[in-house]
Amino acid sequence: MEKLIAQKVVEGINHLYGESVQENQATPQKTRPDFEGDLTVVVFPFLRASKKSPEQTAEELGAYLLEQIDAITAYNVVKGFLNLSISANFWLDEFKSIATTENYGFATKTGKTYMVEYSSPNTNKPLHLGHLRNNFLGYSVAEILKANGHNVFKTQIINDRGIHICKSMLAWQKFGNEETPVTNGLKGDHLVGKYYVEFDKAYKKEIGDLINQGKDKEIAEKEAPIFKEAQEMLRQWEEGDKEVVALWKKMNGWVYDGFDVTYKTMGVDFDELYYESDTYILGKDVVEKGLKDEVFYQKEDGSIWCDLSAEKMDDKLLLRADGTSVYMTQDIGTAIERYKKHQDLSGLIYTVGNEQNHHFKVLFTILKKLGYSWADGCYHLSYGMIELPEGKMKSREGTVVDADDLMASIVEDAKTMTQERGHIEGMSEEEKEQLFSTIGLGGLKYFLLKVDPKKGMVFDPKESIDLNGNTGPFIQYAHARIQSLLAKANDLGFSQQFDVVDINEKEQELIKKLKDFPTIIAESGTNYSPALLCNYIFDLVKEYNHFYQTVDILREEDKNKLAFRLSLSKTVGKVIKTGMKLLGIEVPNKM
Numbered sequence: 001m002e003k004l005i006a007q008k009v010v011e012g013i014n015h016l017y018g019e020s021v022q023e024n025q026a027t028p029q030k031t032r033p034d035f036e037g038d039l040t041v042v043v044f045p046f047l048r049a050s051k052k053s054p055e056q057t058a059e060e061l062g063a064y065l066l067e068q069i070d071a072i073t074a075y076n077v078v079k080g081f082l083n084l085s086i087s088a089n090f091w092l093d094e095f096k097s098i099a100t101t102e103n104y105g106f107a108t109k110t111g112k113t114y115m116v117e118y119s120s121p122n123t124n125k126p127l128h129l130g131h132l133r134n135n136f137l138g139y140s141v142a143e144i145l146k147a148n149g150h151n152v153f154k155t156q157i158i159n160d161r162g163i164h165i166c167k168s169m170l171a172w173q174k175f176g177n178e179e180t181p182v183t184n185g186l187k188g189d190h191l192v193g194k195y196y197v198e199f200d201k202a203y204k205k206e207i208g209d210l211i212n213q214g215k216d217k218e219i220a221e222k223e224a225p226i227f228k229e230a231q232e233m234l235r236q237w238e239e240g241d242k243e244v245v246a247l248w249k250k251m252n253g254w255v256y257d258g259f260d261v262t263y264k265t266m267g268v269d270f271d272e273l274y275y276e277s278d279t280y281i282l283g284k285d286v287v288e289k290g291l292k293d294e295v296f297y298q299k300e301d302g303s304i305w306c307d308l309s310a311e312k313m314d315d316k317l318l319l320r321a322d323g324t325s326v327y328m329t330q331d332i333g334t335a336i337e338r339y340k341k342h343q344d345l346s347g348l349i350y351t352v353g354n355e356q357n358h359h360f361k362v363l364f365t366i367l368k369k370l371g372y373s374w375a376d377g378c379y380h381l382s383y384g385m386i387e388l389p390e391g392k393m394k395s396r397e398g399t400v401v402d403a404d405d406l407m408a409s410i411v412e413d414a415k416t417m418t419q420e421r422g423h424i425e426g427m428s429e430e431e432k433e434q435l436f437s438t439i440g441l442g443g444l445k446y447f448l449l450k451v452d453p454k455k456g457m458v459f460d461p462k463e464s465i466d467l468n469g470n471t472g473p474f475i476q477y478a479h480a481r482i483q484s485l486l487a488k489a490n491d492l493g494f495s496q497q498f499d500v501v502d503i504n505e506k507e508q509e510l511i512k513k514l515k516d517f518p519t520i521i522a523e524s525g526t527n528y529s530p531a532l533l534c535n536y537i538f539d540l541v542k543e544y545n546h547f548y549q550t551v552d553i554l555r556e557e558d559k560n561k562l563a564f565r566l567s568l569s570k571t572v573g574k575v576i577k578t579g580m581k582l583l584g585i586e587v588p589n590k591m
Helices: 002-017 044-050 054-068 088-100 129-147 163-175 188-212 217-223 225-238 242-266 284-292 327-341 354-369 373-377 403-421 429-449 472-491 505-515 517-526 530-550 559-582
Strands: 039-042 072-078 081-086 113-117 151-158 272-275 304-306 316-319 345-353 378-383
Touching: 002 039, 002 044, 002 054, 039 054, 044 054, 054 072, 054 081, 088 505, 088 559, 113 129, 129 151, 129 242, 129 345, 129 378, 129 403, 129 429, 129 517, 129 530, 129 559, 163 188, 163 225, 163 242, 188 217, 188 225, 188 242, 217 225, 225 242, 242 403, 284 304, 284 316, 284 327, 304 354, 316 327, 316 354, 327 345, 327 354, 345 354, 345 373, 354 373, 354 378, 373 378, 403 429, 429 472, 429 530, 472 530, 472 559, 505 517, 505 530, 505 559, 517 530, 517 559, 530 559
Parallel strands: 113 151, 113 345, 151 272, 345 378
Antiparallel strands: 039 081, 072 081, 304 316
């Protein structure tokens, strides 16, 4: 319809005024909610051709379109806006197409391949609330890209080496008494995280002791014995010391086992894993070659830098004077490795918090300087930090909100809420537990995804499982209500097969919403924003609820209208389920 109108507008301007206009100037938009109509043509671009006022131009063009297009039933003019009303029969035909289209909303295969990196944790502590937003965002973007017809690889780079890892290892050596996840019942990542906190306690005490002995704070931080031991352990690891490497493998193994449990609860997965212990030496050869090709320069101390003055950024260190690499070096090397392995990559998306905005700006700039044209396809999916009502989280002090604990707590809250409401009689204990998990985790995911990724947010666990407002459970309840309606209709023997039917305004509005679904999936993919999809589903549910509350369904005496309304409800339910699945959220049939 939009294309037909655009074509007829072009013809109309030529017919009425003898002038040519471009079709892209004539494409209609959705009519604003406060105006009457379905589609709006903005006539301001045609005033040079008409040499008339906006109102008169719109009136003349509206009369032409009304005569030319059968589906247009009326028009009205508001200043330079021509609002067109489309016939009910057109919307009915649109619905029939939607209801019978397999995988409605999904694009055909594009042949393009994308890699989405997310999670990328450190192996010295468990995942926390910030990781939840990261994982849910990265996973959902990957699924949305698939729905847009692309091939997708989900990946992460696990930060499994460095001084922070050695801190946990050293603290376990000193204070652990050989305890393991088996002997104390703790998840492996929690056990290792416990010793990261223990290291920090011991480190602070030693700093305090040195300050009391008259040392300056900065000197005390460098000379604290436990810190020096951690540095020595890192040196031993880099030299391949057998005992240190064995301890490193053992404790990282505990962490990976713990992460696997957390990821399963989150409902996220990965196609490829990269480890920093493998990648930290990558990029060195690239930097050396870049120096030889005069892309980079060397200072007198032997360190190698990239001149970024033309880009109005500070120069970036790439290799230290002693030849060791920095994070930027390995990120350059890892990106190149990924494009070597997947030569058909159309894009590489890094899901990383906004504190790394500058890092990725520099990374992509350097890759371009090195002559890698694919750097234009690299994208930093930057997201804002999550705070609690009481402020920021600090992992060294053990004050982070643990991901496992938070998910378990929200599922427990969902259990309490659901039991208080009732409506779960007849369900087995296993079904009930599954329902509590679906509601709790669905609420958590939706709460973290409905906000524009670029914005920071304050997380409120209670609000996330509220049955009212823009929440996951509100949407889940609408789906369950539709399934209950369809089950009851089936028990009563009602059909969903309908012929031509007069549809009312509420039904038309629902069909218009359904028609937007493919566009929303496309926009969510283009903008890497699940928030757009969240808010679409919320609006669809609100529209359905208005329909459900004001239009008779099972009590409708006209069997044809009844069948249509059941089919409409079923299709809304399918779109809700499909959309929520792209967000990584399950919807129950009973709630």
